[in-house]
C-alpha cells in the first residue's frame with residue numbers, strides 16, 4: 139500500500155487523499171498547536187493548522203509579528219510549506235515585524251477604462267516601487283460594464299502598503315498617476331485585515347466581516363466546485379498585444395468562471411535568495427501569474443473538460459511571454475498534466491528522465507540534487523507517489 143499524508147487537503151490533484159493504487163491516509167488534522175516566541179520572533183506551527191489559524195494566533199500573541207505565506211486561509215501548513223514530503227509534524231518559522239496598521243486600495247478598471255494599458259504600465263513600474271508595497275492585479279472573465287452595460291473584463295488593482303495613506307498616495311502619484319488612485323479609494327486597516335483585503339474581500343464596516351471567522355473557519359471554501367489551476371513566472375512585462383490576447387481569451391468563458399491573479403515578485407526579498415538555497419528555484423522573476431478556471435459541482439463532465447481545455451489554450455497563449463527553458467511551474471500548485479511517475483514502475487522506480495518533465499519545471503537545477511538526496515535517504519523508494527522524487531537506478 140502507498141501512504142498519503144494529509145494536512146489541509148488542498149492539494150490541486152488531491153494527492154493527499156487519492157491514489158490509483160491501494161493506499162491509506164495519515165491525517166495530520168490534530169497536530170494543531172502553535173507556540174509563538176515573540177522574543178526570538180519564531181513560531182513552532184503544527185502541520186494540521188490552517189494558514190488562517192496561524193495568522194490569527196500569531197497576531198493574537200503580538201500584533202506586530204506576522205508570518206508571510208499564501209493567501210487562502212484554509213490551506214494547510216503541512217502541504218503549504220513542504221509541498222509534499224513524509225510525516226513532518228511541525229515547522230519552526232521565522233516571523234517578521236509588521237506595523238500595527240497598514241493601508242491599501244482595491245481600484246477596479248474595465249477594458250473601456252484602459253485596463254490593458256494600465257496593466258502594461260503596472261508591470262513596468264511595479265518592481266521599481268518601494269518594497270513595502272504588496273502589488274497584485276486580478277483579472278476576471280466577463281462582467282457587465284458599469285459604463286456601457288456591455289460585457290467586459292474586470293481588472294482589480296489590489297495594493298497593500300506597510301505605512302499610512304498619505305505616503306501611499308504620494309507613491310502612487312509619483313509612480314503610477316495613470317491609475318488615478320484617490321484618498322477615497324484608500325483604507326487604513328489593522329494588519330490582520332490585510333489578509334482578506336488582499337484577496338479582494340471587502341473589509342469595510344458595512345460588510346461586517348468577522349476576521350476571526352474568516353481566518354479560522356476551516357470550511358471557508360464554500361460549496362465544493364471543480365477547478366483547474368496553472369501558474370507562470372514572467373521575467374519581462376507582457377506587451378500590450380499579449381495582454382490583448384489574454385483578455386480576449388477571458389471573453390470565451392462565462393462570467394466570473396475564470397480568474398487570473400498576478401503578483402509582483404521583482405525588486406523584493408525573492409530576488410535576494412539564491413536559486414539553490416531551497417528546492418523552490420524561481421528567483422529574480424518579475425511576477426507570478428496564477429490562472430484558475432472553475433466549474434460547478436452540478437456541471438457535467440463535458441463542461442468541466444471544456445474549461446480544462448480552455449486553460450490549456452490560455453497556457454499556450456501565455457507561452458511566448460514567459461521563459462520556456464523549462465517552462466516554470468510551482469510544486470505547491472501540483473499539476474499532473476506535466477507528467478507522473480509510471481504506476482507499474484513505482485516499485486523499483488525509477489525513471490529520472492521521465493520525472494524530469496515536472497521535476498525541472500518545479501525545481502530547475504535543484505531537481506538533480508533532490509534525486510541524489512532521495513537516493514541516499516530512501517534507497518528502496520519506499521515513500522512514493524505520482525510526482526515523488528525518483529531515485530537513481532542501482
Ligand SMILES: Cc1cc2nc3c(=O)[nH]c(=O)nc-3n(C[C@H](O)[C@H](O)[C@H](O)COP(=O)(O)OP(=O)(O)OC[C@H]3O[C@@H](n4cnc5c(N)ncnc54)[C@H](O)[C@@H]3O)c2cc1C
Nearest residue numbers: 145146147148149154208209210214216217218222223226
Ligand atoms: C483555494 C486554494 C488557494 C491556495 N492559495 C495558495 C497561495 O496563496 N499560495 C500558495 O503558495 N499556495 C496556494 N495554494 C496551494 C497550496 O499551498 C498547496 O496546495 C498546499 O500543498 C496545500 O497544503 P495542504 O496541507 O492544505 O494540502 P494537502 O492536500 O493536505 O497536502 C499537499 C501535499 O503535501 C503533502 N503533505 C501534507 N501534509 C504533510 C506533512 N505533514 N508532511 C509531509 N507531507 C505532507 C501531501 O501528501 C500532499 O502531497 C492554494 C490552494 C488552494 C486549493
